[in-house]
Every structure is written in C-alpha cells, then in structure tokens.
Amino acid sequence: MSNDEQERAEWDDAWSKMQHRNLESWNAAAIGQILTADWNQNEIVTITVTDNPAKFAPKVLRKSISCPSCGLDVGTGEGLPVSIYPTSRIAERELTIGFGAWMHNSCFAECTQSNEPTPIPW
Numbered sequence: 001m002s003n004d005e006q007e008r009a010e011w012d013d014a015w016s017k018m019q020h021r022n023l024e025s026w027n028a029a030a031i032g033q034i035l036t037a038d039w040n041q042n043e044i045v046t047i048t049v050t051d052n053p054a055k056f057a058p059k060v061l062r063k064s065i066s067c068p069s070c071g072l073d074v075g076t077g078e079g080l081p082v083s084i085y086p087t088s089r090i091a092e093r094e095l096t097i098g099f100g101a102w103m104h105n106s107c108f109a110e111c112t113q114s115n116e117p118t119p120i121p122w
C-alpha cells in the first residue's frame with residue numbers, strides 16, 4: 001500500500017468508528033453560520049451529527065463556534081469537534097456532505113443514536 005492509500009484506509013477506519021446521532025432539534029441561527037450559503041434552511045428535513053476522530057479533527061474546517069443544538073458559543077478548549085450532515089427535502093443531497101462544527105458534550109450526549117452507518121467525509 002502506498003502512503004496515500006494507507007492514510008486513506010486509516011481515515012476511513014477512524015471515521016467509521018465514530019458515533020452517528022440524530023440532531024432532533026437545532027438552532028437555526030447556529031446552523032445558518034455552519035452551513036454554506038446555498039443551503040435553504042426551510043428545505044432541511046433532517047440533520048445528523050458525528051463526533052470527529054481526535055487525530056483528524058484538526059483537518060476539518062469549522063466556520064463557527066455556535067453549538068448547532070443550543071446555539072450558544074462553545075468555549076475554546078471545551079466541547080466536541082463534530083461534523084453535521086443536513087439532508088434537504090428538495091435537493092436530496094448526499095449525506096456525505098459534512099460541515100465541521102463545535103458542540104457541547106452535553107448537547108451531543110442528548111442526541112439519539114442514528115440507525116444509519118456513520119458517514120465518512122470526502
């Protein structure tokens with residue numbers, strides 16, 4: 001295996017072991033800051049969230065420190081690096097489009113387990 005292949009295998013393995021949860025309610029203002037501008041919030045039907053593997057979390061872009069669940073800022077050095085996966089009713093986007101965010105540990109703990117396998121970004 002080449003270095004690239006090895007890194008990719010390690011990446012896939014690390015992400016697939018993370019928890020995939022349902023964000024049953026979300027804070028619209030926080031979600032607006034986390035997503036790119038082409039997302040219309042009225043079209044979002046579900047959002048799921050995964051925690052990020054410690055080794056790869058620094059590679060994920062996080063535009064906002066607002067917690068997607070409660071909308072309050074997650075302080076530096078606190079909270080959990082996560083990726084959120086919105087699904088749009090209209091565009092039926094792939095769940096593999098993830099957006100980096102920060103989330104309070106307690107807010108993540110309140111989310112129920114998703115029945116879907118954990119999405120692997122990129």
Ligand SMILES: [Zn+2]
Nearest residue numbers: 067070104107
């Ligand atoms: Zn929170």
